[in-house]
Amino acid sequence: GQNIDQPTEMTATEGAIVQINCTYQTSGFNGLFWYQQHAGEAPTFLSYNVLDGLEEKGRFSSFLSRSKGYSYLLLKELQMKDSASYLCAVGPGGYQKVTFGTGTKLQVIP
Amino acid sequence: SQTIHQWPATLVQPVGSPLSLECTVEGTSNPNLYWYRQAAGRGLQLLFYSVGIGQISSEVPQNLSASRPQDRQFILSSKKLLLSDSGFYLCAWSVEGRGNTGELFFGEGSRLTVL
Numbered sequence: 001g002q003n004i005d006q007p008t009e010m011t012a013t014e015g016a017i018v019q020i021n022c023t024y025q026t027s028g029f030n031g032l033f034w035y036q037q038h039a040g041e042a043p044t045f046l047s048y049n050v051l052d053g054l055e056e057k058g059r060f061s062s063f064l065s066r067s068k069g070y071s072y073l074l075l076k077e078l079q080m081k082d083s084a085s086y087l088c089a090v091g092p093g094g095y096q097k098v099t100f101g102t103g104t105k106l107q108v109i110p
Numbered sequence: 111s112q113t114i115h116q117w118p119a120t121l122v123q124p125v126g127s128p129l130s131l132e133c134t135v136e137g138t139s140n141p142n143l144y145w146y147r148q149a150a151g152r153g154l155q156l157l158f159y160s161v162g163i164g165q166i167s168s169e170v171p172q173n174l175s176a177s178r179p180q181d182r183q184f185i186l187s188s189k190k191l192l193l194s195d196s197g198f199y200l201c202a203w204s205v206e207g208r209g210n211t212g213e214l215f216f217g218e219g220s221r222l223t224v225l
Contacts, residue, residue, distance in 0.1 A: 030212065033212070033213065040221075042217060043154070044216070087153070087154065091212040098212055098214060099156065100154040
């Protein structure tokens with residue numbers, strides 16, 4: 001089965017850097033995803049890691065350590081519009097199904 | 111380009127009434143299709159997924175059912191709604207076949223309130 005843990009809520013200041021952690025335990029692994037979900041809207045894809053290391057995409061970076069079952073999402077130069085929930089999700093050994101964590105609600109304050 | 115649409119966007123239904131949510135994908139062939147539910151304050155729960163017409167896999171026991179009558183059409187149904195069926199329902203698709211990342215593309219969502 002899949003077990004994914006991430007903090008429920010975080011608060012950070014506009015212009016700062018925030019790191020959202022995710023740990024997972026899975027029976028198979030085919031990649032780790034991060035999605036952003038604004039309140040009342042559908043999730044949108046942010047990043048995908050299948051190999052260990054850091055993937056950078058603009059202000060957002062995602063890190064994966066498969067041996068530790070650990071990932072983080074790093075958001076730099078925070079903007080008010082970054083206030084949203086950030087969902088960690090893991091694909092199992094097959095490719096059809098992705099299991100989501102409960103999400104981390106990030107509040108960016110002035 | 112590929113698009114996904116689901117409807118209705120919002121509905122309020124009495125307990126015991128039927129439900130039908132519809133989702134269609136355009137611009138791609140033979141997609142993997144999914145129905146997720148997000149209850150208030152909870153994560154996304156996978157309800158059903160489909161890898162082809164008429165092929166439905168159920169992830170959790172419930173009073174909901176899904177059907178895929180056409181390649182790019184996915185329907186979520188219930189004969190009798192329960193209070194616990196309230197939530198935000200999301201249809202999604204991903205590219206079929208090995209080698210794809212499994213990235214999900216979500217529809218706009220359908221917010222269901224059962225009273």
